[in-house]
Amino acid sequence: MKIYLTRHSKTLWNQEKRLQGWQDSPLTAEGIEDAKLLKARITELKIDYCYSSPIERAKATSEILFDHFLVDKRLKEMNFGKYEGCLINELLNDPIYNRLWNLPDDDVSTPGGETYHEVQMRLKDFFNDITINLKSGTKNFPAKILYTDDITLDYQAVKRNVEKDDLWDIIAEELLKYDEAQIIYSERGAKIVIDANDKKVNMRHEDVTKEINKTSVVQTGREYVVNPALAKDLLEEIGILAKNGKIKNDKIRKYNQIDYFVELMQGVLKEIGDRDEYVIFDAACGKSYLSFVMNFYLKEILKKKCHFIGVDYSETVIEASKRMAKNLGYNNMEFIKADLTEYTPPIRPDIVVSLHACDTATDMALALGIRAKSRAIVSVPCCHKDILKQYSYEPFEAITKHGILKARLADTLTDGLRAAYLESVGYKVSMIEYISPLETPKNIMIRAVYTGKKNEKSKQDFENLKEMLNVKPTIERFCRKGEI
Numbered sequence: 001m002k003i004y005l006t007r008h009s010k011t012l013w014n015q016e017k018r019l020q021g022w023q024d025s026p027l028t029a030e031g032i033e034d035a036k037l038l039k040a041r042i043t044e045l046k047i048d049y050c051y052s053s054p055i056e057r058a059k060a061t062s063e064i065l066f067d068h069f070l071v072d073k074r075l076k077e078m079n080f081g082k083y084e085g086c087l088i089n090e091l092l093n094d095p096i097y098n099r100l101w102n103l104p105d106d107d108v109s110t111p112g113g114e115t116y117h118e119v120q121m122r123l124k125d126f127f128n129d130i131t132i133n134l135k136s137g138t139k140n141f142p143a144k145i146l147y148t149d150d151i152t153l154d155y156q157a158v159k160r161n162v163e164k165d166d167l168w169d170i171i172a173e174e175l176l177k178y179d180e181a182q183i184i185y186s187e188r189g190a191k192i193v194i195d196a197n198d199k200k201v202n203m204r205h206e207d208v209t210k211e212i213n214k215t216s217v218v219q220t221g222r223e224y225v226v227n228p229a230l231a232k233d234l235l236e237e238i239g240i241l242a243k244n245g246k247i248k249n250d251k252i253r254k255y256n257q258i259d260y261f262v263e264l265m266q267g268v269l270k271e272i273g274d275r276d277e278y279v280i281f282d283a284a285c286g287k288s289y290l291s292f293v294m295n296f297y298l299k300e301i302l303k304k305k306c307h308f309i310g311v312d313y314s315e316t317v318i319e320a321s322k323r324m325a326k327n328l329g330y331n332n333m334e335f336i337k338a339d340l341t342e343y344t345p346p347i348r349p350d351i352v353v354s355l356h357a358c359d360t361a362t363d364m365a366l367a368l369g370i371r372a373k374s375r376a377i378v379s380v381p382c383c384h385k386d387i388l389k390q391y392s393y394e395p396f397e398a399i400t401k402h403g404i405l406k407a408r409l410a411d412t413l414t415d416g417l418r419a420a421y422l423e424s425v426g427y428k429v430s431m432i433e434y435i436s437p438l439e440t441p442k443n444i445m446i447r448a449v450y451t452g453k454k455n456e457k458s459k460q461d462f463e464n465l466k467e468m469l470n471v472k473p474t475i476e477r478f479c480r481k482g483e484i
Contacts, residue, residue, distance in 0.1 A: 004047065008057040009035040009064075017088050021080035021113070024056050035064040053077055059438065074122045081112025132171065133229070135180040138300075140230065143174075182229065225263045228255075231296050237324050238292050253439050257380075258293050260435045261355060264445065265294065265378065271449045272350060272375045278306040281349045281374070283340055283365035284357035285310035288321040294353070295333060310335040311343055311368075340364035341478055349374040356382040356442060360474045366418060367478035369448070370425055377427070377448040380434065384414040390471040415444055417465060417473045422448045423458035425479070 009031030013020045027035070042065070050069040052062040053076050062069040083091060091097040099108045109115045130145040143155040145167070153162050153170065162170060175181050175196070183194040195202045228235055228247060235241035240251045247255055269278075278298060282291040291308050298306040310333070312318055321335040336343070341364055352369035354362060362381040369377035388410035393400070400406040419429045427448035434445035466473065 004042070004045070006038065006061075006065075008053075008055075008061040011057050013085070019080050019083050019086050019088055019091065020057075021077050021084050022055065023084040027057060027060050031061075032064065035061050039065050051075055056436075056438070076122075078116075078119050079112075079114040081110045081114075083110040083113065131184045133182045134174065134178040135182075136178045141178070224259050226259055226293050226297050226301070231293070231300075234292060234296050234328060237328055238287070238289055240289070254289065256439050257355070257435055258289055260439075261290060261353075261378075261380065261445075262294055262297050264432075264434055264447075265297075265351075268351065268376050268378055268447060268449065275350055276305065278304060278350045279347055280306060280308050281345060281352045281368065281372075282308065282310040283352055283354045283368050284361045285312045285321065285335070286314075286317055288317070288324070288335065290353060290355045291321075291333065292324065292328075292330075295330060299332070306332060308333040309345070309349075311338050311340060313337065313339055340368055343368065345372045348372055351376045351378060353377075354379045356380055356440075358382045359385045363418070363473070363475040363478055366422065366446075366448075366475055370422070370427075370479050373450060375450050377422070377446070379446045380442065381415060381418075381444065381446070382442050384411045386474050387414040387417070387469075387471055391469040393469055413465075413469065413471075414473075415446065417462065417471075418446060418475055420458050420462040420465065421473065421475050421479075422446075423455045424462055426450060426452050426454050 008027070010028050011020065011025045011031060012028055013025040014031075015028055018025075047066075050062060050066040052058045052069050052071050054071050054073050055077055058075075058077075059069075059071060083094075083097065096108065096110055100110060104116045107115050107117060109118075132143040132145070134141040134143065141156065143153065145151065145153055151162050151164055151167060152159050153167070155174075171183075180195075180197045182196075185192040185194075193204050228241055228245070232241060232245060235247075235255075236243065240247060240255050242248050280291075280294065282288060285291055288310050291310050295306065295308050298304045310318070310321055312335075315337050318335045318337045321333075325331075325333040325335070340361070345368070349369065349372050352365060352372070352374040354365035357365050357379070359382065362379055363386070365379055366377060368374075384407075388407055391410060391413060396409070400409065415431065419431060422429050428451050429446065429448045432445050432447070433443050435443045437443055462473075465471075
């Protein structure tokens, strides 16, 4: 076996001679050309698998070199903590920096960074690992075997070192206590999957690279919140999973987006506190992918009682969602054809969600949450055309004369106005980049939690921005007077 190693191409921080670890900077034009030259050099080599760090500069290099590649978080660059982004010349006399480079065997790291030993441990884990899911009734009991300097069994929230000769005896003993089990052994590009119950044992080989291409990047090192293996029936029904148990190539990005959305909902659930039953509205629900996956997460994983209501103006998608809910036996889900600008929820929502509701449909979703005094609103906007058509600001004309810059600025202004309005009517707002732009460039998430305290400063900021930009934000119009 041969292993070829290449670092990422030259980046802006490389050019500026800054320390670069987990933080990132884009490839330079020279770096891109160097990667193209390398591609020409390796054309004749037989390379079975390509693996990349999840850092963008590494993935950008891999995209130039290969049509197919895998992303694994264990290959992430060394973390230099607070020293990242610093000019290397300014660090040359730093004693910690010098120890790190000159005494690698010492247990030393930069502030907030990694030691060499820590990097070695996660890299060793990359070459092989074993995950086990034990099932008793409807409950799952996951376990993981980690290969580092020792063999560690992580099971039922307890980690313990075990001898190699004892490992499988311990596993066999535990298997007898459960109804079903799945064992997955991974080694670089290949998987061996063993499914077992009291009647039969099946073993199959999987080549994970078949699911990967330049337009569908799967992060194999990431543990999905809603694991496709556990939600097989659901994901097949909504059209994300193929009959062979693999995510469809044209649905990989969509599923990554939904799963990250669900993962980030955990913090929102904590903020609004435990409820006897969570009432969640999916505004402009479309095909209801998000509702179905969130329902599975709350109902099957967190074991929380919940009720979902999907609202959309399209009768076609509403009827399709009803059929899927019926087929899955999800009696806690309902779907309503309605105009979001006129619809009033019959009950106060705990959370209003929307994922990629186009243009002013995002404003409709936010306004629905505001009018209903939803305890939380979580939205990922899509295209932004409303403010783009309206705004003008003379001091920015040197910038906005370029159409692409005017459009990008419009995106920022639109979401900034939305945030100010939400704050003005009593919400605490945060904005985050919820997923890599490689998955979707529309990756800003607006999270708003109801406080009941109207913010006069935000109200004034909103009014000042309206006047300065000469705009009439749609969100304000949809929040009808007297209903907020």
